[in-house]
Amino acid sequence: MPYAAPRPGRRTVLRALAAGPLLLVLPMHPTLATATSSVSSADVAAGSFGRGDLDTSSAPDWMRLLPDSANLAELSLPGSHDTMAHNSSIPTLTQDFVLPVQLQAGLRAFDIRTRHFRDVFPIHHDLEYLHANFTDVVRTVTAFLQANPSETVLMRLKKEYTEEENTRTYQATLDWYIHENPDTRDLLAAHLWTPPAGYDGRIPTLGETRGKIVVLQDFTATAVYGPRWAGPSMDIQDDFTLPNLAAVKTKWDTARTQFERAALEDFGTLFVNHLSATGASPAVMATGTVPITVAKGVPGTPGMLTCAENYLRTTGTGRTGVVMADFPTAALVETIIARNFS
Secondary structure: OOOOOOOOOOOOEEOOOOOOOOOOOEEOOHHHHHHHOOOOHHHHHHHHHOOOOHHHOOOOOHHHHOOOOOEHHHOOEEEEOOOOOOOOOOOOOOOOOOHHHHHHHOOOEEEEEEOOEOOEOEEEEOOEEEEEEHHHHHHHHHHHHHHOOOOOEEEEEEEOOOOEOOOOOHHHHHHHHHHOOOOOHHHHHHHEOOOOOOOOOOOOEHHHHOOOEEEEEEOOOOOOOOOEOOOOOEEEEOOOEEOOHHHHHHHHHHHHHHHHHHHHOOOOOEEEEEOOOEEOOOOHHHHOOOHHHHHHEEOOEEOHHHHHHHHHHHHOOOOOOEEEEOOOOHHHHHHHHHHHHO
């Protein structure tokens, strides 16, 4: 039976009140949106804010210039928060472009959220199904790595939303993708980094992981698939709930502090800095604090992207760690990559 995403009990009309240009009437769930309009949420948002320029950047093999001895924790890595939410409802929309464009532009850290449903992994953001599944992600990333074997991809693999109608555990389904599923097993055999015997949770080197996916494990399991998300080898800033748009300044202060720490502190620790944030549900639309307004800003309130780009340009050097962004721009990605060579 084809995967059917959960639907709200009634059609919910969402009204964005963040700023004059963002005045929308959209159904909450994308399956409902496709029944009433051929215009995607991303296109509607682009009409208010301007579609991003990430597709103008091309850096498919920038890691080839780095030494094998470099620890992944020492690097400055551009990434995307809620990577697959490029055609979702406005409250969950976080990306302008699909995964292949993100990879080609130079992003190397991705936030993949898998719901465990009927013994497979559809990709979700909370309730909302993002019209993709884990097999799609594996095929896209491994095809990129086949073409660019110098690169390493970090993948936060997160168990999302509710588990329903399964005959096995989340871990057993992940193992099925790795070892049994004919659509993914051979791809993952070639391109999934496997922690060595006696692995202690350390962040591996680039030489160990070229051409591989390194799982950042954000789920409970008896086996270890990679460094633990929020484990002892990671330092994460992810203050993601804002009461209103005025709080973007406070969010930026927190992100800037994480940048400052990443530039100076333990280079064996993987620093992760989320530029992403949103408002608290259900008031998110009333306060205007949807991801796109936080990222791109509104009149009188600079967005997180502008703040980060300005900061990184003026400070010049120093490790950023992993930078997880909503709607990352070409300038942001290029500036982060340049930190590895300055």
